[in-house]
Amino acid sequence: MERQHVTPIGNDGMYVLDTASWRILRPVMDKSKCVECGMCLAYCPVGAIIGSADKKYTITYDYCKGCGVCAAECPRKAIDMKPEGGEK
């Protein structure tokens, strides 16, 4: 029997919430400290960190909730949590 992987998509397509608007602190990566271990990608609950084939990791801000797990887990402390909208 032929396999089908078709998901019936609802009338409104995907349910996508603007979770970026929750963010108070923004993770900023210091590329010079990064050793490309990929721990941030492994532990990001939102999947906001993407890795390219040559093991470069980038933080995307479209859905990042700003939880700070990546900054806490980075073994080289290459990620800093900076306040959104600059320092007060």
Add this chain to the structure above:
Amino acid sequence: MSYIDVLREAKDQVTPGMSACQGCGGELILRKALQIAGENTIIGIPPGCMAGAGVVGWNYANGLKIPVHIPLLDNSAAFFSGLSQMYQRKGRKDTNIVVLAGDGATADCGFQSLSAAAERGEKLLYICYDNEGYMNTGYQRSSTTTKGSRTSTTPIGSVVKGKTQQQKYVPLIIAMHNVEFCATASPSNMADFVAKVQKGLAASKNGFAYLHVFSPCPTGWGYAPDQGIEVARRAVKANMFPLWEMDRGEFKLNDENRKPITIAEFVKGIGKFKALSDEDIAAIQAMVDHRFEMLKRLAGK
């Protein structure tokens, strides 16, 4: 291929924006498990945090890129037994049948159907994300809640100080059902978690596979959202959540944990444990030590 490569290459099957709290352990488990399972998967998510966070869909919109069902709180395993049977009959044995349930839908309400499905050896993978309570409705106690935890049904007051009973250890109960594969995993030990999801998916083609995953909850437990992985790591190190697997009757301890930390160190900084008395800590420590000794004996150490 290391586990980082697996997670980097695999496509995310979940909607990019879902309404789980900041630093949610359950969201991490859902995303990583579905990344490994891939798109040839059918998943069932009973009521709980993950269903409430919108991954089962909302107002005619889909929350996942793969087919998802929301069974009732108490019949997820029964529902998916039937679904699995139908898929075997249709000759689609390569499809991954996965259930992702919270501890309430596993250990309390859903236990009867889970036990029955495990005993029948239905071909599916049942993943429990154990956040030790009914977080979706405001943290009521469940049977896996640790003794002394502050919950909304066991508050801290003059008469009662948190939950008075010890937690129920579900993974060992399921292992005793003679299932194909049964294991515990923690998001802090990601390599181990990825390997166990892969093993569980492979075992679910031959019989019942069960995975019990520790899922710390920043909102309910009362700690900073960035500390989630650290809390999970401390739970593994304190033997509060030992990592083991049972593959067709063979027990194996994945982390012997030669230098365990104490329960007093584990509970530090977690809001739900802030009223723990010294007697409570000693009682939890005794329970944890006894459990670990038992697991060591099962694994032949």
